[in-house]
Amino acid sequence: MTPLPPAATIGILGGGQLGRMMSMAASRLGYHVHIFTPEEDAPASEVSLATTLADYRDEDALARFAASVDVVTLEFENIPVESLCFLERHVPVMPGANLMEVTQHRANEKSFVQAQGIATAPFRAVHSLPELVHALAELGTPAILKTSRLGYDGKGQFLLRSPEQAAEAWEALGGVECVLEGFVDFTAELSVIVARSVAGEVAVFPLTRNEHRHHILHISAVPAGVPDSVAQEAERIARTLAEAGDLVGLLAVELFLCRDGSLKVNELAPRPHNSGHWTMDACATSQFQQAIRAVTGLPLGPTHLTSPARMLNLIGDDVHQAHALLAAEPTARLHLYGKAEARPGRKMGHINYLLPSGPA
Amino acid sequence: MTPLPPAATIGILGGGQLGRMMSMAASRLGYHVHIFTPEEDAPASEVSLATTLADYRDEDALARFAASVDVVTLEFENIPVESLCFLERHVPVMPGANLMEVTQHRANEKSFVQAQGIATAPFRAVHSLPELVHALAELGTPAILKTSRLGYDGKGQFLLRSPEQAAEAWEALGGVECVLEGFVDFTAELSVIVARSVAGEVAVFPLTRNEHRHHILHISAVPAGVPDSVAQEAERIARTLAEAGDLVGLLAVELFLCRDGSLKVNELAPRPHNSGHWTMDACATSQFQQAIRAVTGLPLGPTHLTSPARMLNLIGDDVHQAHALLAAEPTARLHLYGKAEARPGRKMGHINYLLPSGPA
Numbered sequence: 001m002t003p004l005p006p007a008a009t010i011g012i013l014g015g016g017q018l019g020r021m022m023s024m025a026a027s028r029l030g031y032h033v034h035i036f037t038p039e040e041d042a043p044a045s046e047v048s049l050a051t052t053l054a055d056y057r058d059e060d061a062l063a064r065f066a067a068s069v070d071v072v073t074l075e076f077e078n079i080p081v082e083s084l085c086f087l088e089r090h091v092p093v094m095p096g097a098n099l100m101e102v103t104q105h106r107a108n109e110k111s112f113v114q115a116q117g118i119a120t121a122p123f124r125a126v127h128s129l130p131e132l133v134h135a136l137a138e139l140g141t142p143a144i145l146k147t148s149r150l151g152y153d154g155k156g157q158f159l160l161r162s163p164e165q166a167a168e169a170w171e172a173l174g175g176v177e178c179v180l181e182g183f184v185d186f187t188a189e190l191s192v193i194v195a196r197s198v199a200g201e202v203a204v205f206p207l208t209r210n211e212h213r214h215h216i217l218h219i220s221a222v223p224a225g226v227p228d229s230v231a232q233e234a235e236r237i238a239r240t241l242a243e244a245g246d247l248v249g250l251l252a253v254e255l256f257l258c259r260d261g262s263l264k265v266n267e268l269a270p271r272p273h274n275s276g277h278w279t280m281d282a283c284a285t286s287q288f289q290q291a292i293r294a295v296t297g298l299p300l301g302p303t304h305l306t307s308p309a310r311m312l313n314l315i316g317d318d319v320h321q322a323h324a325l326l327a328a329e330p331t332a333r334l335h336l337y338g339k340a341e342a343r344p345g346r347k348m349g350h351i352n353y354l355l356p357s358g359p360a
Numbered sequence: 361m362t363p364l365p366p367a368a369t370i371g372i373l374g375g376g377q378l379g380r381m382m383s384m385a386a387s388r389l390g391y392h393v394h395i396f397t398p399e400e401d402a403p404a405s406e407v408s409l410a411t412t413l414a415d416y417r418d419e420d421a422l423a424r425f426a427a428s429v430d431v432v433t434l435e436f437e438n439i440p441v442e443s444l445c446f447l448e449r450h451v452p453v454m455p456g457a458n459l460m461e462v463t464q465h466r467a468n469e470k471s472f473v474q475a476q477g478i479a480t481a482p483f484r485a486v487h488s489l490p491e492l493v494h495a496l497a498e499l500g501t502p503a504i505l506k507t508s509r510l511g512y513d514g515k516g517q518f519l520l521r522s523p524e525q526a527a528e529a530w531e532a533l534g535g536v537e538c539v540l541e542g543f544v545d546f547t548a549e550l551s552v553i554v555a556r557s558v559a560g561e562v563a564v565f566p567l568t569r570n571e572h573r574h575h576i577l578h579i580s581a582v583p584a585g586v587p588d589s590v591a592q593e594a595e596r597i598a599r600t601l602a603e604a605g606d607l608v609g610l611l612a613v614e615l616f617l618c619r620d621g622s623l624k625v626n627e628l629a630p631r632p633h634n635s636g637h638w639t640m641d642a643c644a645t646s647q648f649q650q651a652i653r654a655v656t657g658l659p660l661g662p663t664h665l666t667s668p669a670r671m672l673n674l675i676g677d678d679v680h681q682a683h684a685l686l687a688a689e690p691t692a693r694l695h696l697y698g699k700a701e702a703r704p705g706r707k708m709g710h711i712n713y714l715l716p717s718g719p720a
Binding site: 007020023024027030031032045046048049301326327335340348349 | 387390
């Protein structure tokens, strides 16, 4: 495929900070950007040439959007599949509706992963309280009940410490289709991001170690400080899933490192990922530029680490410390998302710290 | 000064590629950007929240612009000084009208430099053909006649190889106020960019070696490959001029390296400069981020080289090679400006090549 020419227009579904950083990466490569979002004052709109402000199911708006762009990609995985299929009839959409259908549904996603011979947490799809009781008997406790759709940052989850909590958990999540996940005895949370281009080229970013706070990513660190064999296995998993899913774009793979050294896939996200933000300052190519390269037909960029790094998320009121943190440490690279209001739990920005090289 | 809070608005006068890259740097720090430009479809507007499309002398538009921003900076040095003074009555403008008045006028600029005890090419201000004839007799040929105002990229210049060309040169430049510059026997063209913040903090970027083609910058290289003493003298010159000019923002200083190892100042530009584009990929802080830090009250960032680098400008039709050049070399970092039409001599983008470290 000939790459999209300079000044072509990239459509991005979703207007959050991931879309903002994708848009800036696209602009850096000379592309114009058109954001589709239902959200007023979206962070991505502030840095983009055009915005369509409409519901994801508004077919008139989708048709106008499709007519104004050369390719569509996304920063948000919960775009209705029907909308993606509608767009696909008018313009290339990457990643495509097939992969999105898998990753929008926890049970489908885990089945897809297992079908590639890759481990996940043990799980049961749950459609009723009796099914939940049955699943708890099979998987034991502790276990986590998660809605099949639309969960993120710990939302739509309930930790069950005993089978007696079944009714409470089922009630709390609203009686919708769920997945019960069995306990995984992990020693670290890791993630790996893989890019696959229109031409089928694959590039994997270095493995990252993540720490969460209140179910929200707090810190990511590279190198991950795990044995090479673990990093190699993570890369193999990422490549396998990218190929099997016929990915064009980015796929973030969240992994548990188990006590026995094995890896289990936790979640997939077919888009740039918070745990890859360090790539903006410490990698030969940022995840955002890679996402744009993948869908425009450009060659993928090299993904080697240029410096050990540590990413700190700025959540809610943390943003008020941003300037002090920047002043305190010359290696700090500050990224803020232009959000005026620092609501609790809201991702306001991040800082990448470059660390001295040395033994991991 | 307390730094401007996140989501404050930065006004930028000028809508070209320098404004585009400043705008993206500001967005990365969470600021909103409002561009003031007389140019439709300006590259900077494509990546900015707001644009005022108006003549620089339109005081109604300037007043509305001033009311909508927290600070004004610029990417283009030839903003009418009256407009800057008008804005300064409503909002902080950095760099201020005083420094702009100096750098907009070649004779004033050279006198300012010499007043700091720093050498320039020998020159004479010229207001008439008889004055030009007299100046040629004093400075000899070859010599270059340049309009005092509004020249860039070789425009508004005439090279005189003999005194007989006086009338032709005077005619060619339209009979306006000019400066005649005497011959400088230089061995290299260098440049250095200095930042000075609201708080008076100063940071100097590494010295850069430049090659021009058809009067337009073609290649910049760092390190510049000159003795340390030359680099130190360039830094001293930059600091001296920044302090003397009461700079807040960036000042680019173009220098001639003479055969005897001495430096002469060629031109000043109180803004980001094409010869600093390599800082986007090979410096701890990019010149664009530094420009934003300087005017928002943030601490200046570190300016050390992170890799030897070579910047290649993409002029006019060069842009059609951009994707092939990117594919050919993994260390290439491509930047395009979103311009649809590749007119001859038009700056369409640049590529930063990261070079292996080694002896300079």
